[in-house]
Amino acid sequence: MEALKVLALLVVALLSPVTSSIVYQDETSDATLSPGDDEVHVRQYPSPVTVNSRHDQPPLIVNDSLITDFMEVNPLEVDGMELFEGDIMLTKEQWRMLKEERKFQNYGSELYKWQPGPSGFPLVPYRFESSVAAGSAAANAIAAGIAHWESNTCLQFEQTTNTAQPHLRFIVGSGCWSYIGRLFQNFPNGQQVSIGRGCETMGIVAHEIGHAIGFNHEQSRSDRDDYVVIHFDNIRSSASGNFNQRNTIDVVTYDYESIMHYSTKAFSFNGFPTISTIDSSKNHLIGNRDALTFNDILLANLMYGCITSWEDACGMSSDSCEGEGYIGASCSCVCPPDTTGSNCETPIPPPAVAEDGCTQTITTETTFTSPSTNGLSCTVDIQAPECHTPVITFTQFRLYQKVTCENNQACCYYDSLELREDYPNTASTMYCSTDLAGQTITAGSQRVVLFYFKRWSSALLEADITFAQVPGCEPATPTTTTSTSTTSTSTTSTSTTTTSTSTSTTEPPTPPKCTIEVHNGVFYWISPLFDENYPNGRTCRVSGYSNTAAFHLKSIVFDLDTTDCQDYVLLTTLFGKTQKYCGDISKINFKSPSFNFILDFVTNDMDNSMGFNISLAPRITPNQDCHEVITLEAGQEYTLDSPFFGQGKQKKKAYCEWRLVAPEGSTIQVKQLISRIKPSSDCNKDFLLLNGNMEKLYPSETSLQYCSVFNTMDIMTTETNMLYVAYQKKRAKTKGFRLKAMVV
Numbered sequence: 001m002e003a004l005k006v007l008a009l010l011v012v013a014l015l016s017p018v019t020s021s022i023v024y025q026d027e028t029s030d031a032t033l034s035p036g037d038d039e040v041h042v043r044q045y046p047s048p049v050t051v052n053s054r055h056d057q058p059p060l061i062v063n064d065s066l067i068t069d070f071m072e073v074n075p076l077e078v079d080g081m082e083l084f085e086g087d088i089m090l091t092k093e094q095w096r097m098l099k100e101e102r103k104f105q106n107y108g109s110e111l112y113k114w115q116p117g118p119s120g121f122p123l124v125p126y127r128f129e130s131s132v133a134a135g136s137a138a139a140n141a142i143a144a145g146i147a148h149w150e151s152n153t154c155l156q157f158e159q160t161t162n163t164a165q166p167h168l169r170f171i172v173g174s175g176c177w178s179y180i181g182r183l184f185q186n187f188p189n190g191q192q193v194s195i196g197r198g199c200e201t202m203g204i205v206a207h208e209i210g211h212a213i214g215f216n217h218e219q220s221r222s223d224r225d226d227y228v229v230i231h232f233d234n235i236r237s238s239a240s241g242n243f244n245q246r247n248t249i250d251v252v253t254y255d256y257e258s259i260m261h262y263s264t265k266a267f268s269f270n271g272f273p274t275i276s277t278i279d280s281s282k283n284h285l286i287g288n289r290d291a292l293t294f295n296d297i298l299l300a301n302l303m304y305g306c307i308t309s310w311e312d313a314c315g316m317s318s319d320s321c322e323g324e325g326y327i328g329a330s331c332s333c334v335c336p337p338d339t340t341g342s343n344c345e346t347p348i349p350p351p352a353v354a355e356d357g358c359t360q361t362i363t364t365e366t367t368f369t370s371p372s373t374n375g376l377s378c379t380v381d382i383q384a385p386e387c388h389t390p391v392i393t394f395t396q397f398r399l400y401q402k403v404t405c406e407n408n409q410a411c412c413y414y415d416s417l418e419l420r421e422d423y424p425n426t427a428s429t430m431y432c433s434t435d436l437a438g439q440t441i442t443a444g445s446q447r448v449v450l451f452y453f454k455r456w457s458s459a460l461l462e463a464d465i466t467f468a469q470v471p472g473c474e475p476a477t478p479t480t481t482t483s484t485s486t487t488s489t490s491t492t493s494t495s496t497t498t499t500s501t502s503t504s505t506t507e508p509p510t511p512p513k514c515t516i517e518v519h520n521g522v523f524y525w526i527s528p529l530f531d532e533n534y535p536n537g538r539t540c541r542v543s544g545y546s547n548t549a550a551f552h553l554k555s556i557v558f559d560l561d562t563t564d565c566q567d568y569v570l571l572t573t574l575f576g577k578t579q580k581y582c583g584d585i586s587k588i589n590f591k592s593p594s595f596n597f598i599l600d601f602v603t604n605d606m607d608n609s610m611g612f613n614i615s616l617a618p619r620i621t622p623n624q625d626c627h628e629v630i631t632l633e634a635g636q637e638y639t640l641d642s643p644f645f646g647q648g649k650q651k652k653k654a655y656c657e658w659r660l661v662a663p664e665g666s667t668i669q670v671k672q673l674i675s676r677i678k679p680s681s682d683c684n685k686d687f688l689l690l691n692g693n694m695e696k697l698y699p700s701e702t703s704l705q706y707c708s709v710f711n712t713m714d715i716m717t718t719e720t721n722m723l724y725v726a727y728q729k730k731r732a733k734t735k736g737f738r739l740k741a742m743v744v
């Protein structure tokens with residue numbers, strides 16, 4: 001690709017007012033590192049990215065997986081009709097009734113149920129509209145969802161061509177949605193169920209069919225407050241109606257795991273949970289989208305009289321099945337998941353560790369390691385002995401980065417850790433990214449609940465948990481040292497598989513490359529095969545050019561092989577200054593006055609590690625206009641003052657760059673320089689740089705560097721018609737500079 005095209009692409013991709021660009025190349029290590037025209041990987045994202053709204057993509061770190069619930073990416077409205085509770089289509093009449101009296105129909109009513117067919121069992125005729133292509137993902141998922149309902153209930157689904165009857169019309173519409181129940185009066189010729197893009201799983205189809213046969217969302221039941229707490233403060237204002245309760249007659253026990261239950265962060269505007277289970281050990285169950293549960297199936301079988309039909313056909317009674325067990329189609333007991341045996345007479349003891357391998361109660365000092373499973377909403381209930389308080393040291397803390405939430409604030413949406421001292425109330429702060437890496441937190445009370453929400457495949461969390469004595473506290477009862485513990489640490493298995501390239505193919509495989517992503521004007525530079533281990537013997541280079549912005553480099557993730565720093569990232573900035581980064585560093589945070597830099601990633605031929613994701617942000621120092629191109633006329637004299645010059649001590653930092661431009665053919669003479677810059681060794685803290693050769697990186701051979709206090713006349717004259725001036729001030733004692741220039 002032509003360099004010019006590259007530039008144009010990047011400028012378009014960068015939707016911030018700062019114009020900066022990145023030149024990017026990636027090549028094998030034996031090639032020379034000269035600025036090249038290699039392929040550029042840039043993807044444009046909508047800006048600003050708002051999560052929770054309409055199929056916008058989060059700022060993806062490539063080569064990983066980030067899971068979402070379908071309710072989060074569903075559209076808010078379809079064809080001008082708002083979706084109720086995220087995925088329910090209502091008729092205009094239902095909306096009106098809802099607004100007037102907050103309830104609109106009795107779902108249990110015969111009127112909304114599917115009617116028996118010739119076999120005597122309820123019959124749901126359906127057809128695929130033309131948008132559902134035969135053999136498509138949607139068609140397959142719909143078939144699987146239908147089969148799932150048929151094999152567990154007495155509902156029969158029959159594909160039909162007769163449109164003059166109530167039936168389900170499956171479409172690939174916008175999002176996943178359905179009406180509730182059979183709406184015979186509104187839709188005598190069929191009602192739509194949309195299985196749009198991203199909805200093509202058996203579980204989601206089963207959920208939407210659930211609505212179509214008359215199911216509500218589980219947490220709208222009238223008894224839900226006995227099981228869950230709704231955090232109304234965290235719900236989007238437009239969505240608070242989605243958490244209304246109904247007057248329901250609840251014939252089966254509240255089911256956290258129901259396929260009809262909202263997930264933890266449903267309709268959250270700020271990334272904090274909107275639903276918590278009162279019992280801390282149940283949080284991980286809500287938001288199931290895999291399959292119908294025993295209770296989902298039981299409810300349908302009760303609603304549609306399936307059990308009575310089977311009892312009659314089998315000549316048996318469900319009384320023979322214990323507990324909630326019942327006689328199923330095969331004339332044997334269908335047992336709840338916690339019992340087994342021909343009459344459901346044998347209880348299955350609950351597992352020592354919860355099903356997610358993470359949720360647990362900790363009462364003794366231990367190391368907690370989160371499993372690598374994705375989609376966790378793991379609750380670790382830490383209970384210290386009397387007069388003790390939990391002390392938590394995070395030895396591994398690498399969660400997905402912050403994203404922009406609906407309040408336009410940076411929030412921990414995809415991964416988050418909360419420390420709740422007042423469970424089930426949510427905490428006031430959430431952590432993600434590398435916020436708590438290496439940090440120790442002492443709880444303010446005897447109990448603290450870690451609520452860990454993990455949706456990024458590469459997230460890592462490990463913590464040492466100890467208990468500290470509260471000074472001056474005397475236990476009312478003597479402490480026993482051996483208390484029962486349900487603690488179990490499942491070790492995260494670190495993937496050590498290296499990708500082996502196929503040798504039999506004639507075409508050599510394309511070597512994996514570093515990539516660049518742009519999000520909200522920030523570039524993300526990502527190592528090849530990030531998250532799987534980068535390949536050996538690779539080199540990539542990225543360089544940035546801008547005359548209007550400072551540079552801020554931060555590591556999102558940085559994990560290179562630690563052997564003798566042989567795999568490294570080398571940052572070259574102004575005046576030939578370099579920084580070498582290697583090993584597993586929790587935080588890199590580097591600023592430079594100029595968005596002119598070179599970054600090289602070099603690996604040796606052995607050993608590797610996960611790699612890096614580094615953010616490269618073009619920044620303007622807040623409230624300071626200190627990146628400027630100043631055009632001068634022939635003979636003009638110009639005085640350039642740094643911010644705060646002559647103002648005494650100033651705590652504020654400054655990262656500035658100016659370019660003085662004289663008419664073509666003339667030069668610029670620096671006639672006087674007054675410097676009040678506090679000295680530092682190698683000028684590594686505060687400095688002023690001058691270059692008259694139009695060299696963006698201010699090479700040391702042809703540039704002047706100052707970091708001391710002096711007044712000097714006749715400093716230099718430029719070789720070209722431009723003078724580049726870069727200035728960095730980190731310390732209060734640096735009081736700036738005044739430069740007097742003249743066009744000659």
Ligand SMILES: [Zn+2]
Nearest residue numbers: 087088207217
């Ligand atoms: Zn739903």
